Amino acid sequence: MTAATELNPGVSDSINPTDAAVYTRQLTKIYSDFWGRPKVRALDSLDLTIQRGEVFGLLGPNGSGKSTTIKLLLGLIFPTSGEAYILGKKCGATDINSRIGFLPEESYLYRFLNGEETLYFYGRLFKIPHRDLKKRVPLLLDTVGLDAKARKRKLREYSKGMARRIGLAQALINDPELILLDEPTTGLDPIGTREMKDLILSLKQQGKTVILCSHLLADVQDVCDRITILFRGKRQTLGHVKDLLQVKDITQIEAQGLTPVQIQELRDYIRRMGAQVQITHPTTTLEDLFIKIVRDQTGGVGSYTSSDA
Amino acid sequence: MPEFIAANFAWFLASLIILVGVFLYGFADITRLSVGRVWAIGGVCFRDAIRRKVLWVTPLAMLGVVVVSMLQHPVDQPDAIRQTIKFCFFASGLVVTIIALIVAATNLPRDIESRVVFTIVTKPVTRLEIVLGKIVGFARVSAAMLLIMGLFTWGYLHLRAWYLGKQISWTLASPQLDPAQREWLQHFEDEGLLFSQTIYTPVRLAQYSDIQNSSISKLFILGGAQDAIATFVIDRSIIDDPSLAGSTYRLVYRIPYQSAPKLSPLPAGVPEPHPSITTVILNGQADQTLVSPQQLTRAVAGTSDPSAGIARLDLPNPGVDIPTGIMSQLANIGTFTVQMIPSSERYLYEITSDPVALQVITPGPDGQPVVRELLPKAPPLTRGSVGRSGQQLRSAENGVEPLAIFRFLDVQKPRTINGKVPFELKVGVDRSAADTDTGDKTTLEITVADRVKGKHFSEQPVLVNVENRRTAFFTVPAEWIENDDFDVVIKNRSPNSTVGLIPSSVLLVADREPFVINLLKGLGVLWLFSLLVAIIAFFCSTFLSWPIAVVLSLLILLGRWTWMQLDTGSGFGAQVANEFAGNNPGLARVVSGSVDALTSGFNLITSVLPDISPFGIVEQIERGSTIAWSQFLPPLTVLGLFGLPLIALAYVILRNKEVAP
Numbered sequence: 001m002t003a004a005t006e007l008n009p010g011v012s013d014s015i016n017p018t019d020a021a022v023y024t025r026q027l028t029k030i031y032s033d034f035w036g037r038p039k040v041r042a043l044d045s046l047d048l049t050i051q052r053g054e055v056f057g058l059l060g061p062n063g064s065g066k067s068t069t070i071k072l073l074l075g076l077i078f079p080t081s082g083e084a085y086i087l088g089k090k091c092g093a094t095d096i097n098s099r100i101g102f103l104p105e106e107s108y109l110y111r112f113l114n115g116e117e118t119l120y121f122y123g124r125l126f127k128i129p130h131r132d133l134k135k136r137v138p139l140l141l142d143t144v145g146l147d148a149k150a151r152k153r154k155l156r157e158y159s160k161g162m163a164r165r166i167g168l169a170q171a172l173i174n175d176p177e178l179i180l181l182d183e184p185t186t187g188l189d190p191i192g193t194r195e196m197k198d199l200i201l202s203l204k205q206q207g208k209t210v211i212l213c214s215h216l217l218a219d220v221q222d223v224c225d226r227i228t229i230l231f232r233g234k235r236q237t238l239g240h241v242k243d244l245l246q247v248k249d250i251t252q253i254e255a256q257g258l259t260p261v262q263i264q265e266l267r268d269y270i271r272r273m274g275a276q277v278q279i280t281h282p283t284t285t286l287e288d289l290f291i292k293i294v295r296d297q298t299g300g301v302g303s304y305t306s307s308d309a
Numbered sequence: 310m311p312e313f314i315a316a317n318f319a320w321f322l323a324s325l326i327i328l329v330g331v332f333l334y335g336f337a338d339i340t341r342l343s344v345g346r347v348w349a350i351g352g353v354c355f356r357d358a359i360r361r362k363v364l365w366v367t368p369l370a371m372l373g374v375v376v377v378s379m380l381q382h383p384v385d386q387p388d389a390i391r392q393t394i395k396f397c398f399f400a401s402g403l404v405v406t407i408i409a410l411i412v413a414a415t416n417l418p419r420d421i422e423s424r425v426v427f428t429i430v431t432k433p434v435t436r437l438e439i440v441l442g443k444i445v446g447f448a449r450v451s452a453a454m455l456l457i458m459g460l461f462t463w464g465y466l467h468l469r470a471w472y473l474g475k476q477i478s479w480t481l482a483s484p485q486l487d488p489a490q491r492e493w494l495q496h497f498e499d500e501g502l503l504f505s506q507t508i509y510t511p512v513r514l515a516q517y518s519d520i521q522n523s524s525i526s527k528l529f530i531l532g533g534a535q536d537a538i539a540t541f542v543i544d545r546s547i548i549d550d551p552s553l554a555g556s557t558y559r560l561v562y563r564i565p566y567q568s569a570p571k572l573s574p575l576p577a578g579v580p581e582p583h584p585s586i587t588t589v590i591l592n593g594q595a596d597q598t599l600v601s602p603q604q605l606t607r608a609v610a611g612t613s614d615p616s617a618g619i620a621r622l623d624l625p626n627p628g629v630d631i632p633t634g635i636m637s638q639l640a641n642i643g644t645f646t647v648q649m650i651p652s653s654e655r656y657l658y659e660i661t662s663d664p665v666a667l668q669v670i671t672p673g674p675d676g677q678p679v680v681r682e683l684l685p686k687a688p689p690l691t692r693g694s695v696g697r698s699g700q701q702l703r704s705a706e707n708g709v710e711p712l713a714i715f716r717f718l719d720v721q722k723p724r725t726i727n728g729k730v731p732f733e734l735k736v737g738v739d740r741s742a743a744d745t746d747t748g749d750k751t752t753l754e755i756t757v758a759d760r761v762k763g764k765h766f767s768e769q770p771v772l773v774n775v776e777n778r779r780t781a782f783f784t785v786p787a788e789w790i791e792n793d794d795f796d797v798v799i800k801n802r803s804p805n806s807t808v809g810l811i812p813s814s815v816l817l818v819a820d821r822e823p824f825v826i827n828l829l830k831g832l833g834v835l836w837l838f839s840l841l842v843a844i845i846a847f848f849c850s851t852f853l854s855w856p857i858a859v860v861l862s863l864l865i866l867l868g869r870w871t872w873m874q875l876d877t878g879s880g881f882g883a884q885v886a887n888e889f890a891g892n893n894p895g896l897a898r899v900v901s902g903s904v905d906a907l908t909s910g911f912n913l914i915t916s917v918l919p920d921i922s923p924f925g926i927v928e929q930i931e932r933g934s935t936i937a938w939s940q941f942l943p944p945l946t947v948l949g950l951f952g953l954p955l956i957a958l959a960y961v962i963l964r965n966k967e968v969a970p
Contacts, residue, residue, distance in 0.1 A: 074431045076969040094341065098433040108424040110353055112360040124349035125432040170428060 018088035021178050021209040022050040022073060026082035029068050029233075042068040044233040045082065050211060050226075052177075055204050057224035057241075058213040065233040066213045067105065070182055073211075074102060087178055098126060101176035105183040105213075107167030111156035115146055115166050118155060119173055126174045140169045145195060160187030168196070178209045185219050197223050221245070254282070319917075323954045330957030331437070335964070338435035346434055347442045354446025355453075358412045363450065366408060367457045370400040374465065384779070386473040386494070390502045391931050393469050394462075398927040401458035402835050405451050409839040413447045413846035414858040417963075426968045436964040440847075440956060447843035451836055459832045463825060470502040477502075489750070489774055496782050505827035507820040507935045508733075509723075511715035511797070514812040516693040516700055518657060519710045520570050528661075530691050531569075531711055532584065533654040534703050538591070538692065539665050539685035540646045547669060547683075548633075548640045556671045558636045560605075560647060561628035562586055563666070565659040571708035572655055582653040588629050589648040590639070599638070599645060599883070605629040628668075634894075638883050649689075657709060662688045698737020698778075698809020704801040715797040715815045716760075720790070723819040729784035731818040732797070737809030738777040750774045751806040753799050757785055761792035772802065790817075822935055830936040831926050837944045838924040841952055842866060845919075848955040851962040869918040872911055881908050919951040 017023040029043040043065040050056045058066045071077045072084055075092030084091040087099055109118055116137055123133040141151055144165040150158070155166065164187050171179060181200070185193040200210050200223045214220050220227060221241055228238040237244065258266070263279055270277040314321055331339060374396045381396075383389035420426040429439065477494050480486065486494075518531040530537055547553065566584045575581065590600035631639070639645050647665055651658040667683040693700030693713065702713045723730050738751045753773050758765040766789045773783045789795070797815050801808050845865050849858035882905030886897040923943030926936055 071969045074427075076427060076430065077967040094338070094433055094435050097431055100431065102428070102431040104424065104427045106424070108427050110357065110425055112356060113353070121349060121353055122428070122432060125346055125429070125434050127343060127345055127433075174432075 017085040019052070020049045020085070021052045021054075021087060022048060022056075022211065023085040024048045024082065025084075027069070027072060027079055027084050028081045029065075029072060029077065030080040041233050043072065046230075046235055048228065048235070048238070050209065052209050053204070053207050054225040055200060055210045055212060055223050057220040057227035058211065058230065059215065059217065059220055059227055060230035061215060064230040066230055067182060068233075069230070070180055070211075070213055074100070074180065098174060099177045101171035101174065101179040103164075103167050103171040103179070103181045103184055105186065107155075107163035109155055109163070109167065109170065112154060114154050115141060115151040115169075118166055119169055122170045122173050128174070136173065140172055143172070143199070144169045145192075161189060161192050164188055164192070168199070176208070178211070179203060180211045180213070182213045183215075184212065185214065185216055193219065319950050323950045326954035327957045330954075330961045335435075335437055335960060338437040338960075341433075341435055342437060342441075346438045347445055350429070350434070350439060350442025351445030351449060354416060354443050355449040357416065358408075358446070358450040359453075361412075363408050363412060364454065364457065366404050367454060367461070370404045370458065371461050371465075374400045374461075378469070386477050387497050387502060387780075389473055390466070390470055393466060394931045395927060397458075397462040397466065398831060398835075398930060401455060401462065401832070402838070402927070404458065405454050405835060405839045406842050408454060409447060409451050409843040410846050410859060410862055412450055413443075413843035414850045414862060415855045416443060416446075417847065417850045418855045418858075421968055424969075430968055437960050440960045440963060443847055444840075444844060444956065447847065448836075448840055451839035451843065455832045455836050455839070459828060463828060466503060466824075473502055474498075489776065493779070493781075503824040504933045505822050505824050505930070505935045506818050506933055507822075507937070509717055509720050509817040509819055510813045511815060512718045512812075513690075513716045514700060514810060514814075515691050515714045515716070516702065517660070517691045517712060517714070519712055520657070521705060521708050521710050523570070527659050528691065529657040529659055529709075530651060531654055531703075531709050532651040532656040532658060533694070534701065534711060535691060535693050536648055536650045537660045537664060537689045538646045538648045539689040540644065540687060541667055541683065542644050542686050543640055543667070543683065544643060545640050548637050553669060553671055556669050558631040558633070559628050559668045559670060560588060560631065561666050561668055562649065562664060563661065564649070564651070564664045565661075566651070566656050567659070569655055569657060569707035569709050573707060582655060584656045584658070585652045586658075587650040587652065589650065590631075591646045591648055592642060599642070600631070600635055604635060605631060647685075655707065660689055660691055664689055693810065696739070696807070696809050698739070699811035699814070700809070701739075702799065702801045702808045702810055704804045704806065706804075710800055713799040713810050715799070715812070717795050717797065717817060718793065720793045720795070720817060721819065723790065723817060724821070725787045726784070728787050730787050730790050731782065731784050733816040733818060734773060734775060734781045734783060734814060735778065736775050736814050738775060739807045739809065740805060750803070751776075751808065752802040753808065754802050755783060755785070756798045757789040758796040758798055759789070759792055760794040760796060765798070767798075775808070820935070827930055827935055830938075830941075831930045834924055834926045834936070834941065834944055837941070837948060838921070841919065841921075841924075841948055844948075844952040844955050844959075848959045851959045851966065865918055866921060869915040869920055870922065872915040881905065919947050921947070923947055
């Protein structure tokens, strides 16, 4: 096994910095005080390679270094040591930003603009021609679920969920290759959360790379191909979600339509083989139950638009 | 340092900062510069300021102007309109400066604090585009404010002018009106109260005296009424040269004098005064007293007999000895002027090209002193004694006629009205009690001397009645002013009045243009100033929190001006030492050295701060003087020399700044 695969389980050893969506080596960030004395080691020698086209999760508790990693990748802060490449270019290069979309952990936008104006403003920063913006802006607002009324309202009047949606729209205004989402489901209701996850999966289907930074583990589990867990600035684990979650000495059998007698026979059979057995009825998730109820009430409409604060 | 670089140091430094900061360090960002992105950022910056309701300040400012102009106490209608113009421009300038300062100092820190900057810098936007975009935004805010204030100023001034014009018409209809007042008001009735005219000011004001009905063409000054100043340039070698060791220093005068031609008799028992010269040494740069007469010792008193008529003060030269300590200070300063104040109005003193010399008297090897002489660098200037309203011009007395000479240079062909060229005249008048009682007018006689032709048009002088500090209008025949180099010569024809003159007492009105154009030009200069303020404030905000940025911006803006007001020229240390430690030579040396070191340190600091004086146009607009297009050049130069390097530095700082708090 080569060094690359040791460092990044699940990644081909043929990967190199220019092919990867994100590539970091010994990436370290130490925050200093006013006098330049080291204060906090926010990120410690992070080695990471994220392939193009995958949905990657950055997990960890508060203060683990997730946001620091994102900020370093985007050039918002500068590394103390180590190197980082994004889409084959050194982090901080302005031109690469035209291929990146970023949704910060809260929607940091000009609150005196309305939804449409916000997207036009960010579109102009990408030098997207006005006629193209006229087509793309309504489409994006539809995609993130902001209706005609919401588009004309100032952002300061938006609810948290609506602000996340317009934040996501601005991150997608340039049809980016790589999308960094920092806590994308914060403030969203369960349906919004589901729509966000569906959107992430649809972005993956379009061949885009998505980096997800969250501490809502269920969200990450549902959409990510691979994850890494950071703690105290250090990478604790890295790999495919399925591999990491698999409990190898327990076997789960799913069956439908068994009678109580058949269940008892099955239990006895397994015991005779010398194994421990526990048979229960599976439960659905609370999220699925919530969505089912709401969809039943709305006549089975798959999505709902957001216009109320 | 090569002389060419030293002479243009500011330009070199500014160019170097811009070249290194933007064109070398930020070359990649230059190639990516997009006007569209800059404009988009500027647009959001503008909307942000508008959303913060900065424009609400303008109605407050307007209300302030209206209230203050209602409470004013003008002398007359033209004064009322002048004061209103001043209030309007003061309010516009104040409002736009404060708003530019606060908006520019707070914008970037707010973007960083609210983290909106995250969504900007993660787009393909260079830091140069952010800096330029912000500046464009601030410029748009200032322009919007000035547009609103400009419209108000235009409307309000026209309303006031209409009303005050009506008042003038009513006053003129009154038959009891004083003729001088009528003449004055009629001018404004004819010409209107709102005007803008191209004005030429004299390059110099001098005074000397003539002897009435005399053909003597010598330059005389009248004792007790006029003085002369001569400028010397020296260096340390005059003190430090070993061959001059043990020298003494003496100012010697070669000033022939004569009695006034028609002397009035003195009261019985009063002796005829003796002619003498009082010496004051001034700082060459700052025109402040360095050495008082008491600090100089009289070398030899004048001994000639004044009754002999024209008599030279022959050798031994009357003069004054300069103590070595004082000479050393003068050598440090390098340039000083010697003011020669002659005594007694019963004498005329002839000022030749070298009326004074500085003698360095060194003991020779054979015991005979060796005398070296240093002459002034240029012929002396003659002036009137300075009073409360400027150089005082007396009327003819004892057969002597004091003259005030206003020299005009490079005057383009002025506009003529019915073959006459208009002038304005504003003087201070001091009347004696007797004159005040009789109500006599103060009349000045005006003639013109063409320096190119060498002709003095003195046959038919123009007589003008003047009031204290009120502009009088007069015209002279156009043929008097055919060339661009001439003197306006003024004599005081009122025996009981003394007239105070400053160089701008006489103005030539060369052309007129609509007031609105001058108003727009004035607002343009204010806009350039607001740009400078915004650039400084934005630069400070790139590395400081906004309250500190506001304070530092004010220091940068006002530092140089404030320092200039303190008037601490060369020799300030000696002055302070003289006042606080005059009796203790050792302490005086320490105080003088310390103050001088501190002063030169502050001089150095303030020399790199922007000079905001080219932006001061209010007084000019107020008095109806047209702002020439060339007057935009000095403010633009300040912007180029100071604003552009600061933009480059702001860019460099921002590029190396971690914008994530």
